[in-house]
Amino acid sequence: MLNIIFSFVALVFLLGLVAYVLVLMANNSRILSISQEKAKLEAELFQVKIKSIMDRRELEAKQVKLAWNGFRKFQVVSKVQETKDITSFYLAPHDGKELPGFLPGQFLTFQITLPGQSQPVIRCYSLSDSPYHPDRYRVSIKRVPAPRDNPSAPPGLISNYFHDSLHENDIVDVKAPSGHFYLPMTKKTPVVLLAGGVGITPVLSMLNAITEMGSQREVWFFLGVRNKTEHVMKEHLEMVARENENVHLKVFYSAPSETDVLNGDYHVKGRVNVENFKPILPSSNFDFYICAPPPMVKDLRTDLAGWGVPKKNIHFEAFGPATVKKCKADTGTESNVKLSIQFEKSGKTLEWDTKSASLLDFAESNGIPIDSGCRAGNCGTCLTAIKSGKVDLVGEPGSEPEAGSCLACISIPKENITLDA
Ligand SMILES: Cc1cc2nc3c(=O)[nH]c(=O)nc-3n(C[C@H](O)[C@H](O)[C@H](O)COP(=O)(O)OP(=O)(O)OC[C@H]3O[C@@H](n4cnc5c(N)ncnc54)[C@H](O)[C@@H]3O)c2cc1C
Ligand code: FES
CATH class of the missing domain: 3.40.50.80 (Nucleotide-binding domain of ferredoxin-NADP reductase (FNR) module)
Structure with a gap:
């Protein structure tokens, strides 16, 4: 009898042991499969990260390919007030086509025709978000008031237009991103x-x-x-x-x-x-x-x-004020030599006025149209071909103008010159 009881207990113990080993094995294989899953997931994540870095590099390379000439129509998809005076505008291309990337730090150039005005106005606004949103751009604009020392002057023309008159779904004309103030993303320096x-x-x-x-x-x-x-x-x-x-x-x-x-x-x-x-x-x-x-x-x-x-x-x-012309004191140049400026397209030849701060100011005060935007050598809007002669720079260009041309807003004549204006 005792033998039977002992054999039964031994059998139960053996079965328990087998069951325990089986459970342990199942658990181990589950742990193994979880850690395998985890490793697989990590590898996938790593691949996604590498791929996204590669995608982003490709995006940068595509920038040049996708950039457009002249102005392209963009729709204001949303308008977000950031502070009392700063509002962000999210812009998507109206043609629904692909958008080029840009280098972080670059800006957009806008051409705005204000109601009742025939001449459009040009202004630059920096892109304020990363380039990794391929469906939209963002600019953030501060409403510019009249200067403190001249409160009766008209407030900033275009910044106030953006705040007060540009609404969701409105269309604006925009030049492709440009500018030489940007962070090279391939570098790792602090x-x-x-x-x-x-x-x-x-x-x-x-x-x-x-x-x-x-x-x-x-x-x-x-x-x-x-x-x-x-x-x-x-x-x-x-x-x-x-x-x-x-x-x-x-x-x-x-x-x-x-x-x-x-x-x-x-x-x-x-x-x-x-x-x-x-x-x-x-x-x-x-x-x-x-x-x-x-x-x-x-x-x-x-x-x-x-x-x-x-x-x-x-x-x-x-970000200098676009409208306000520099005064002569800003440039610090003076000369007694009389220089002749020929504006070939306009058919005018004039004596250089040493009180003028730039060729742009000089042209404008003589009724010769030269497009302008930033008036600070950044946007390239005033780029004018020089047919003959040389100019001096009175400011630092955001980007070097093409050979044979000058940025009229930061140039004065060095000798007699002929301009294609
Ligand atoms: C590369 C670049 C990037 C920029 N990025 C940004 C950006 O991200 N965000 C941003 O908010 N701005 C930016 N700016 C500045 C922007 O381009 C405009 O210069 C700014 O918005 C002012 O434009 P406005 O038309 O509103 O003012 P403007 O009409 O040009 O007036 C400028 C100032 O002059 C005063 N003024 C006007 N007429 C007279 C007068 N007759 N006598 C005396 N004073 C007068 C106005 O009251 C105002 O204070 C950038 C500029 C550059 C060059
Ligand atoms: S007006 Fe922008 S560079 Fe001259």
């Missing part, structure tokens, strides 16, 4: 992106391009505004800094209000200048990309050079 107010637009495009590409490139992002009411893209920037260890965001308020929180809303009280960010940056060994009003750009360039940053590492763009 960068400092500096923005003053709405100057955030091209450097935000650079920041978004770096993070959306999954690049680990070290980025310091310095934004200067007056206070929270002007703190453009606040949530987006904070989210990008939270999600990307390589991104260091520092916001400077020059005039914080009582309710603005230090180390909450902003990090530094004061302006974005070398003195204020020197203690924050680990060294001066960075590529600096600056976009701000002209005086801030000028100060930063001088002070960065003073800190030992080589000129080749300081890249900049300034």
